[in-house]
Structures are given as C-alpha cells and as structure tokens.
Amino acid sequence: MSHLWRRHRHWLAPTLFILPGALLFGVVIILASIETIWVSFFDWDGVGPMQWVGLANYEQLFADPQFYVSLKNNVIWLAMFMLAPPLGLALALLLNQAIAGMKFLKSLFFVPLVLASVTVGVVFTWVYDPTFGLLSLIYGWFGATAPALLSDEHLVSFAVVIAALWPQVAFCLVLFLAGLNNLNEDLIGAGRVDGARGFAMLLHVVLPQLREVSFIALAVTIIGALRSFDMVAVMTSGGPFGSSTVLAYQMYEQSIFSYRFGYGAAIATVLFAVMAVFIAWYLRTLLRPEQETA
Amino acid sequence: MQRNTDSMAGVALATTRRRFMIGTGAVLAGGLLARPAIAQARELTIISNIGNADQRTVLQRLADEYAKASGVAVTINNMDHEAHKTAIRSYLVVGAPDICFWFSGNRMKAFVKRGLFDDISDLYEREGYKDVLGATTGALTVDDRQYGLPLGGLLWGMFYRKDVFEEKGWTAPATIEDLLKLGEQARSAGMVPVSMGTKEMWPAAGWFDHMNLRIGGLEKHLALMDGKLPYTDASLKPVFDKWEELIRADLFTPNHTSSGWEQAAAALAQKKAAMMDLAGFIKYGFPPDEVDQLAYVPFPVIDPSIARYEDFSLNSIHIPKNGKNKQDARDFLAYFYKPENLAAFLEAESAVPPRNDCPPSKDPLINAAVESMKTVVGTAQYYDRDTDPDMAQEGLKGFQEFMVKPERRDQILERLEGTRKRIFKE
Numbered sequence: 001m002s003h004l005w006r007r008h009r010h011w012l013a014p015t016l017f018i019l020p021g022a023l024l025f026g027v028v029i030i031l032a033s034i035e036t037i038w039v040s041f042f043d044w045d046g047v048g049p050m051q052w053v054g055l056a057n058y059e060q061l062f063a064d065p066q067f068y069v070s071l072k073n074n075v076i077w078l079a080m081f082m083l084a085p086p087l088g089l090a091l092a093l094l095l096n097q098a099i100a101g102m103k104f105l106k107s108l109f110f111v112p113l114v115l116a117s118v119t120v121g122v123v124f125t126w127v128y129d130p131t132f133g134l135l136s137l138i139y140g141w142f143g144a145t146a147p148a149l150l151s152d153e154h155l156v157s158f159a160v161v162i163a164a165l166w167p168q169v170a171f172c173l174v175l176f177l178a179g180l181n182n183l184n185e186d187l188i189g190a191g192r193v194d195g196a197r198g199f200a201m202l203l204h205v206v207l208p209q210l211r212e213v214s215f216i217a218l219a220v221t222i223i224g225a226l227r228s229f230d231m232v233a234v235m236t237s238g239g240p241f242g243s244s245t246v247l248a249y250q251m252y253e254q255s256i257f258s259y260r261f262g263y264g265a266a267i268a269t270v271l272f273a274v275m276a277v278f279i280a281w282y283l284r285t286l287l288r289p290e291q292e293t294a
Numbered sequence: 295m296q297r298n299t300d301s302m303a304g305v306a307l308a309t310t311r312r313r314f315m316i317g318t319g320a321v322l323a324g325g326l327l328a329r330p331a332i333a334q335a336r337e338l339t340i341i342s343n344i345g346n347a348d349q350r351t352v353l354q355r356l357a358d359e360y361a362k363a364s365g366v367a368v369t370i371n372n373m374d375h376e377a378h379k380t381a382i383r384s385y386l387v388v389g390a391p392d393i394c395f396w397f398s399g400n401r402m403k404a405f406v407k408r409g410l411f412d413d414i415s416d417l418y419e420r421e422g423y424k425d426v427l428g429a430t431t432g433a434l435t436v437d438d439r440q441y442g443l444p445l446g447g448l449l450w451g452m453f454y455r456k457d458v459f460e461e462k463g464w465t466a467p468a469t470i471e472d473l474l475k476l477g478e479q480a481r482s483a484g485m486v487p488v489s490m491g492t493k494e495m496w497p498a499a500g501w502f503d504h505m506n507l508r509i510g511g512l513e514k515h516l517a518l519m520d521g522k523l524p525y526t527d528a529s530l531k532p533v534f535d536k537w538e539e540l541i542r543a544d545l546f547t548p549n550h551t552s553s554g555w556e557q558a559a560a561a562l563a564q565k566k567a568a569m570m571d572l573a574g575f576i577k578y579g580f581p582p583d584e585v586d587q588l589a590y591v592p593f594p595v596i597d598p599s600i601a602r603y604e605d606f607s608l609n610s611i612h613i614p615k616n617g618k619n620k621q622d623a624r625d626f627l628a629y630f631y632k633p634e635n636l637a638a639f640l641e642a643e644s645a646v647p648p649r650n651d652c653p654p655s656k657d658p659l660i661n662a663a664v665e666s667m668k669t670v671v672g673t674a675q676y677y678d679r680d681t682d683p684d685m686a687q688e689g690l691k692g693f694q695e696f697m698v699k700p701e702r703r704d705q706i707l708e709r710l711e712g713t714r715k716r717i718f719k720e
Contacts, residue, residue: 047383048408060716065709130549148549151698239493240551241695256380258684 033272040265046255050262057266066242067267070250073157074226074274077246080161081168081225085217088172089210093202095173096180106177112167113174121234124163125150150236153243160244164231168224172217179213180206219282226275247271336366338622339391343378348642356639360629366622386410390616392623398433398444398610399675400519404683405612411441412613417624421631426649433608433675442612443631446645448573449663450500450605450676452594455587458565466591467569470508470536473594477545480568489567490546491558492697495690499677501571502537502693503605508596509533512603512672519680521718525710534707536596538700551698555579573607574644574659590662606673608648688713 005012040057042050061067095106112120127134130148139146149159183206191205207214229248232238238245238253245253247267255264340357344350350372357368371391373381382394386405396402405411418424418440424431427444434442454466462483467473477487492498506515509532517523518530540546547558547567559579561567570576571593577585592602611630613623629635637652644659646667655661677693678686692706 047387047410128552130552148552151549151551153698237493237495239495239691239694240698241691253687258687259383260684 036265036268036272039262040269042262042265044261045259046261047259053262057263058270060263061266061270066245066250067247069242070245070247070267073244073246074228076157077161077164077225077228078222080158080165081221084165084168084221085172085214087165087169088174088217089176089214091169091173092176092180096177109170109173111170113170115167117164117167117230118234120163120167121231124159124166125235128159151240153240156236156240156244160231160235163235164228168221172221175213175217176210179210183209215285219278222278223275226271226278247274336364336619336622338366338368338393338619338626339617340368340370340393340626341378341382341385341391341395342370342372343375343395344372345375346643349639352639352642356630356635357626360626363629364622364625366619366626368626386614386616388616390614392613392617392619393626394612394614395445396442396610396612397675397679398442398608399679400681401679401683402434402442402610402612403436406436406441410615412615412617412620413439413441414443414613414624414627415439417443417627420624421628423631426633426651428650430608430648434610442610443627444648445609445611445636446640446643447648447663447667448575448607448609449590449646449667450504450571450573450607451590451592451666452569452571453562453576453588453590454569455562455565456589457587458568459589464568466589467594468591469598470540470594470596474540474543474545476568477540477543481544485565486547486561486567487545487569488547489558489561489570490550490697491553491555492550492694493552493554495694496676496678497555497558497571498693498697499686499690500605501697502533503674503677504571504593505537505596506530506533507603507605507674508593508600509536511600512674515603515674516680519674519677521682521685521714525707525714530707534696534700534703537696538703541697541700546697551694574646574663577644577659586658588659590659590666592666601671602669603672603674604667604670605676606646606667606670607675607679609645682717685710685713685717 039050041052041054043053043056044050091109095102095109115123126132128149130136130146130151133146135149136146147155149155187205187209188201191201196205227248228246229252232244232246232249233252236244238249248271251264251267251271254260254267340353342350342353344353354370357370360366361368378395382396382405385391386394387410390410396405402411418431423440423443430444430447431440434440434444452466458464459466462479464476464479465472467476473487480487490497490501503515506518510529514523514529518525518527523529547553547561550558555572556579558567558570559572559576562570562576563580563584577588580588592604611627613620613627617623630639631649633649633652636649637647637655640647640652641655641657641660644657644663646660646663647655655664674680678690681689688710692710696703696706
C-alpha cells in the first residue's frame with residue numbers, strides 16, 4: 001500500500017488536491033455555462049415545458065433597442081473603469097511614503113474595499129438624491145440646483161460608474177501598494193547612481209517592475225466592468241426606463257421579472273462571448289512569459 | 295397517539311424478516327391508498343411573504359391556536375416580500391409548502407394554468423364562501439373552479455392631509471378640472487400638487503390605470519390587459535392626451551424617477567405635497583400620531599358618462615398542488631378564514647375585508663374604503679397584476695418614460711405594441 005503510494009504520489013497527491021476544486025468548477029461553472037448556452041435556443045418561462053426555437057431568441061435580441069442601450073452602457077463601464085488602475089497607482093505612490101500617520105491614512109483609503117458593494121450603492125444614492133443629498137447641498141452653497149443624476153437618462157450610467165469606481169480604485173491601490181513593497185532596492189539604487197530621479201525613475205525603473213501587478217489590476221478591472229450588476233440593481237434597477245441597464249442586469253430582469261429564461265440565457269451567452277475575448281487575451285498574456293522562461 | 299401505535303406495529307412486525315417485508319409492503323400499499331390517515335405526526339408548512347410585523351404576529355397566533363386545537367404541528371416560514379415573488383416559482387415545483395401567500399387574478403392564473411395551485415372549490419362549497427364573498431370570488435376563479443381565498447383588498451385612490459386642506463381652504467377634487475385647479479393653488483403655495491415616486495415604476499402604471507378606467511371604462515381596460523387591444527389603438531389617445539396635459543401642467547413631483555413611493559408618501563406627510571395616488575398602506579409613510587390626518591377621495595372623474603371603476607387589488611392565500619397535507623391545509627384555511635380571525639389579520643394593513651360578515655373595523659381608512667366600495671361599479675386589480683408579467687415589465691418602463699418624456703409617446707406605444715404582439719402571439 002505504502003509502496004504503491006510512494007510510486008504514484010508524484011501525480012496522485014496533486015490530483016487529489018485539485019479534484020474537489022475541479023469538480024466544483026466543472027459543475028458550477030462549466031456545466032452551468034454549457035446549459036445556459038443550450039437554454040438560449042429555447043422558449044422557456046422557467047417552470048413549464050421548454051420549446052425549441054433555434055436562433056429566434058438571438059434574432060429578437062439583435063432587434064431589441066434595449067440590448068443596444070445595455071451594450072452601450074457596458075462600453076461606458078469598461079471605458080470609465082480604465083481609470084481605476086492609473087488612479088490606484090497614483091494614490092499608491094502618494095501613500096507609499098514613510099510619514100507619521102500614513103498607516104491611518106492608508107486605512108481610510110481601504111474603507112470602500114471593506115464595504116459591501118450594496119452599501120456603497122446605497123450611500124451614493126443618498127449623495128445623489130436631488131432633495132437632501134450631499135451633492136445638492138454642495139450645489140446649494142453656490143446657489144445652484146444640482147442635477148438629479150439618477151433621473152437623467154444620459155448621466156445616470158456615469159453616476160453609477162463613479163460610485164462603482166470608488167471601491168475599484170481602492171482595490172487597485174492595494175495591489176500597487178503590495179507591488180511597491182516588493183520593488184528591488186538594488187535596481188532603484190543603481191538607477192539613482194545613473195542619475196534617474198522623479199518621473200524618469202518612475203517610468204524606467206519602477207513601472208517595469210510593476211508590470212505583473214499592473215496586468216492583474218487591468219484584467220480584474222475589465223472583468224469587474226463587464227460583470228457589473230449589483231450597483232445597477234441597487235442604485236437604479238436599470239432605470240430610468242432602462243437607460244442604465246447593463247447586459248448582466250438585462251439578463252436578470254428578463255429571466256426573473258419577465259419569465260423569459262431562454263431570452264435571458266441568450267443575453268448571458270452574448271455577454272459570455274464578449275468576456276471570452278478579454279479572457280483569451282488575459283490567458284495569452286499570462287501564459288506567454290511562462291513559455292519564455294520554460 | 296397515532297405515533298405510538300405506528301411504532302408499536304413496527305416492533306411487532308420486525309420479529310421475522312419475512313413478515314417484516316410483508317408488513318412493509320402492506321404499509322406502503324396502505325400509504326398509497328390512504329396517505330393522510332397513516333401519516334405519522336401531522337405537519338403543516340406555511341410560507342408567508344408578509345413584511346408587516348403586526349400582521350405576522352396575528353398569523354403566528356392563529357397558527358398556534360389551530361395547532362393546539364387540531365394536534366397538527368404548524369410551521370411558518372417568513373420570506374422577504376420581493377424575494378418571495380421569485381422564489382415561489384421554484385418552490386411550487388420542488389419543495390412546495392402546504393399553504394402559501396400570493397396575489398389573485400392574472401398572477402394566480404399563471405400558476406393555475408401550469409397546474410401548480412390546488413382546486414379548492416370543495417372548500418368553497420363546504421364553508422359556503424360564495425355567499426359571503428359575493429363578486430370577489432371572480433378574482434380567484436378560473437373556468438368556474440376556485441384556486442385560492444381572497445385576503446385584504448387595496449382600494450386605490452387619492453390621499454391628502456385634512457389639516458392642510460382645511461388650513462388652505464381647499465376641497466378635495468372631484469373632477470380632473472378640479473385637480474388641475476388644485477394644482478395651480480398648490481404650486482402657488484410652494485407645494486407639489488401630486489406626489490409621485492416612480493423609482494419602482496409601478497406608481498406610473500397605476501396612474502395610467504386610473505386615467506384609463508375614467509376615460510375608456512373597464513371593458514376596454516381589461517381588453518388591453520388581456521392583450522386583446524393594441525397599445526396603438528385610437529381609444530387610448532385621449533388618455534395619453536390628458537395625461538400629457540397633466541404632466542405639462544407640472545402636476546407631479548420633479549425628478550420622480552429618483553425616489554420610491556415611500557419618499558413620495560413622506561413628502562405628503564411633511565406637507566411638501568398636496569395629494570398622492572396610492573392605497574391604504576400609505577399610512578406606513580406617516581408618523582403614527584398623524585395617520586388620522588389622512589383622508590381618501592376617489593380618483594377624479596374625467597368623463598362623467600363613464601361609471602365608477604376602480605383598481606381594487608386582492609392579495610390571496612393558496613394551497614399548492616404539490617403540498618403534502620392538503621386536508622389539514624383546508625382545515626387551517628377554514629379556521630384562518632373565520633370572520634373574526636380574518637378581520638384581526640387584515641386590520642394590521644388597513645385592507646378591506648373580502649367577507650361581508652367581518653366585524654366592523656376601528657380604522658377610519660378601512661371604513662372609508664369600505665364605504666367608498668359601495669358605489670364602485672366594477673374593479674380591475676392593478677396594471678402589473680392584471681396583465682402578463684412580461685408585458686407588465688415593458689409597460690411599467692414605458693409609462694415611467696412617458697411621464698419624463700411625454701414627447702416620445704408614439705415611440706413608446708409602438709414599442710409596447712411590439713411587445714404585446716410577441717407575448718400574445720398575434
């Protein structure tokens with residue numbers, strides 16, 4: 001028995017360790033994804049019998065004006081979320097200094113990361129409230145009337161993204177702070193000897209060492225922007241009249257409130273396809289350096 | 295008692311394996327033939343969607359009383375009201391309770407059509423409910439069979455503060471012209487004429503309902519709800535014309551999509567708004583000591599030739615088809631539905647009792663609604679209860695959009711018409 005174990009453990013042990021995770025991932029993620037794609041070819045209310053409709057759900061989706069509103073909002077999310085990594089880096093550089101009280105300041109910047117995103121959403125809804133919100137108070141001091149951001153179909157998405165950016169910037173900040181702690185002192189010293197300082201130091205010595213951290217920050221931010229759902233649900237429920245809906249929320253709304261599971265699955269499949277592009281890029285970049293070193 | 299005899303039979307049967315097998319077979323066969331009689335401890339599970347603490351207390355008390363009298367163990371599982379709306383669809387199929395709360399009318403019909411609610415016409419017969427419920431029975435009837443019992447009814451209409459109206463010397467508007475005039479007076483007093491919060495969208499659809507019932511009448515309204523009338527039909531034009539006139543007259547709260555109905559009700563309570571279109575539950579938006587200032591008046595008349603039709607939404611209670619203990623469920627409903635028990639349960643939410651033999655209420659809002667119901671000729675329930683849920687979702691969005699951008703009327707109605715065609719397969 002022990003002989004058998006010794007002979008095979010080089011592959012048996014890792015397999016056993018991976019098995020529970022792989023099994024869970026297989027059932028919850030892979031199988032569920034395949035089933036979602038399968039369901040998208042049916043007309044199904046979630047309870048009754050399923051009826052095969054082929055590509056009809058997709059045809060309806062591409063003719064649905066709401067779909068393009070959602071898609072446009074996803075692009076707004078994606079574009080504005082790109083601000084998170086540079087802002088996070090800027091804050092990290094600012095906070096990464098040995099000054100008294102800096103630890104306390106840092107912890108203040110981490111606060112949004114600790115809050116549940118629902119809490120962040122509710123707080124920002126209050127800030128934006130046109131009658132008693134902080135924003136309207138600030139405008140009031142200057143004798144102006146604050147715009148009702150969550151009621152304006154053109155501004156609402158930006159207002160929601162700003163709320164979502166707050167924790168996202170904090171997340172990037174943490175990543176970059178960790179990265180800054182792992183900088184190679186020798187390289188910085190060598191750079192200093194060569195006369196690099198200030199911006200040149202940042203650009204040519206510090207940033208190249210943060211390459212991997214930046215990559216992770218960027219990838220997580222992209223995925224976070226695409227799967228945005230909770231903020232929209234909490235702050236606007238996709239409103240006013242669907243103008244802040246994103247694909248993930250539209251999928252939820254169609255499946256749960258309109259009893260259209262097939263249609264919802266079709267939206268999910270399209271979202272999956274969009275994400276797959278970014279995931280492919282992520283995996284390619286992730287695997288490439290390993291191949292180089294191998 | 296039942297439990298003891300069962301376990302003793304088990305001991306005796308286990309003496310030989312052969313006899314045990316025979317015994318098990320007999321028990322199983324017996325179980326198939328007469329399941330309720332052989333069930334061990336009798337249990338009853340209820341899923342409730344009640345958010346109101348007072349009402350929960352009453353339900354728990356009734357359950358305890360029933361359990362004590364019948365020896366049936368009753369369990370109540372409370373769920374969040376909104377979460378329950380989605381959960382019910384899975385639990386009716388898998389893991390159904392013996393009793394659940396829901397909404398009558400079209401929302402009930404959706405489950406009846408899929409065979410998920412039990413036919414309780416026998417209970418109606420046994421307890422003679424049709425005599426005490428009258429026309430209300432219709433909301434629980436599909437193809438002449440009854441599938442649930444009506445709970446409290448919510449009568450929709452306009453609410454205002456008596457003290458404010460007295461102080462300003464205003465009278466409650468009887469016609470739409472009165473309402474427009476009141477609008478001017480309220481605005482010049484620095485108040486919002488009609489408090490509106492459409493964040494959850496349904497208040498806009500309610501306003502549509504009430505205008506359509508006043509202009510088009512009940513029959514046309516129900517045809518629209520059943521998908522038989524196009525949204526682009528000419529008969530809807532005067533409704534949207536009038537509605538647009540009200541919007542352009544700044545009758546409603548500005549930026550109403552930012553606030554929910556609670557905030558809108560609070561504006562009325564704080565004397566920032568003159569009136570609001572809601573049902574008796576508006577009192578939750580008021581401080582308890584100011585509730586007695588609330589007064590009800592029916593939605594103003596627009597076309598005097600149209601009889602008085604109102605939205606009267608009925609919540610309901612049902613026995614799921616896949617529940618285990620249908621006999622005890624019926625007995626519990628009969629107990630729960632006794633006039634005094636039902637009245638105690640409904641008192642907590644200011645809802646109109648569906649039975650005509652309930653003891654009179656002390657709540658002035660209930661009594662006002664009961665009194666007002668006497669002149670109502672016919673009722674609908676509410677937009678998102680009357681029409682298909684998929685249609686309702688698009689409709690709610692469309693009405694909210696219309697209230698903000700009335701100039702997009704044609705675009706919105708075209709879109710709703712497209713949705714109607716898709717859903718009702720024309």
